[in-house]
Amino acid sequence: MNTKDRILETSIDLFSRQGYSSVSIRDITGVVGIKESTLYYHFKNKEDILLTIFARFQEGYKKIFPPPAMMEDILIAMTPEAFLRKGIENYKTHIADHPEMSRISRILYIEQFSHQRAREILLQDVFGQSIGFLEVMFGKMIEAGKIRSLRPKTLAREYQYPVFAMFMEYQILKFDNKDTSELEAQLYEHAAFFIERIRV
The missing domain is CATH 1.10.10.60 (Homeodomain-like)
Structure with missing residues (x-):
């Protein structure tokens, strides 16, 4: 190194x-x-280090989303529940269980009220990209007749915000070296419950 x-x-x-x-x-x-x-x-200074760390997080966060060109193939190959489960697995792999990315996400949570850039990344990259991506995918599921015709942005928010909260709890438990198996089961249960309520 x-x-x-x-x-x-x-x-x-x-x-x-x-x-x-x-x-x-x-x-x-x-x-x-x-x-x-x-x-x-x-x-240049300590601030330069922090901004470099934040930029590294932004690059890594993109990895949880499939390329736009693959979206149609994903919808054809996967059920809505399998798609949400895959999203949970991607977040665990690339963020929550990733040694570097999980620590940077803790920095973002710590600094969100004292550093403007931390707030921007949480609002635009973490929340904004995730909700925007799900909005598009739920819209495509509706067009394909896989889920009920509801407002895609509302579906994205209703599904994703509990996931954000559970992953924050997950990272707190991991930080204290506590068991996360029950919370992981709840994440997948949330995905199944959500799809059951909007399935055609």
Whole structure:
């Protein structure tokens, strides 16, 4: 691992456990084992490190969504419930259980009320992209006659917001090394319950 990546890895770990404002440049360089001048060769300041971390999260978050060109094939190949289950699995794999992405998401939750960029990413990328994607997919399911003709955006919100809350609880349990099996079962039960209520 090169020096820049070591700085980022250490910063992600410290920010996710202590909060951005509680960590100093000296804290970071002390853990990495470098001089402060070496850090400033790679990053302008601590804010630059944080923004780089946020950009990394944005790139990683895109991985939970299939390419637009695959949407039609997915709808043909999968039942609505299987589609929602796959979404849960994708989020677990790429965010909640991913060592780096789960820690960055904790930074976003910690910093959302003190850092404008954290709020923007949560609102636009996490909430906005997820709801927008589901709105499109529910609309296509309605057109295909797989679910009842209801407002797609409302369906997206009604389904996804409980999922957001459960995944936040999931990450809290994981942070404390507590069992998540019951909560995981509830996530899949939520998907089944939701589709049962809107199935044609």
